[in-house]
Amino acid sequence: MRRLALAAVALGALAAPAAAGAYGWPLKPFGRAHPIRGSFGDPRYHLDAEGALSAFHFGVDIAAADGTAVYAVEPGYVHARPADVSVQSRSGRLFGYWHIRPVVHTGQHVRKHQLLGYVGKGWGHVHFAESFRGAYKDPLRPGALTPYFDRVPPAIDSVELLSPEGSPVDPGDVTGPVDAVASIWGPPPLAPPAPWQVARLTPAVIWWVLDGPGGYSQSALVADFEVGLPPNWLYGWIYAPGTYQNKPFRPGRYLFWLVHGLDTSGLPDGPYRLTVYAENTRRRIGSTTFTFDTANGVAATPTRTPTPRPRRAVRY
Secondary structure (H helix, E strand, O other), rough: HHHHHHHHHHHHHOOOOOOOOOOOOOOOOOOOOOEEEEOOOOEEEEOOOOOOOEEEEOOOEOOOOOOOOOEEOOOEEEEEEEOOOEEEEEEEEEEEEEEEEEEOOOOOEEEOEEEEEEEOOOOEEEEEEEEOOEEEOOOOOOEOOOOOOOOOOOOOEEEEEEEOOOOOOOOOOOEEEEEEEEEEOOOOOOOOOOOOOOOEEEEEEEEEEEEEEHHHHEEEEEEHHHOOOOOOOHHHHEEOOOOEOEOEEOEEOEEEEEEEEEEHHHHHOOEEEEEEEEEEOOOOOOEEEEEEEEEOOOOOOOOOOOOOOHHHHOOO
């Protein structure tokens, strides 16, 4: 619980909103949605899936052929490097355009829709990022990158209970402490071109509700990427072992820790329903219900545990 409290404090600093309006796409046509092959908060790693260099993806990957022109979404001053450009706007937002060959230079002022560079050879996308006061924000959140639509709710493929040692737990006979892991992902609204047509996206928000005998109920927020990017030291707290990112012709696998060390020894014996919810940035919600039975020798009592509302009341 102490670790969870520290996590909440660390994430709370990310909640300050950027006070600025929507903006168009960095590719032509500016007023049309383009395929996304990597979303905000996706798992990223550079050594192995659970290595020290694992990280949350801090922007969105917009599919574009090598050599595609990339343009500024807002006016501002440029900082250019060999393979990326950032533009500081008067709104206070800093926009990053990665994996491009710049045609602008540091200190230059660019206007809205001015050419910044071209997608570099071998990249097949522009990594587009937005930050405000040093905190990364999801460009696909409502009121930011526009137009954008996502009408298909996220999918929850599986839910599994694990022992503290990591072995599967029989859901028909649950005793003592358990962890819970779920496979959750969302499809891109527009399919990226091959070999990324099988890419998967991380949902914006994930939470669960647990109901059991005698009116028992509790709930918890798992992740909320809509309000900001968690610090990378929380990677192993949010993503479970076995998670990996999208690769050419191979969809990513996104395993989320739903529960760390739920002690069932004090729960009343009987059937439980764990309902898992996942929401995309356009409020489309997918859900699934996982059932299990506890057997700890605790009788049910007709009491009701107040249920928090994590989706609305708990924010990073």
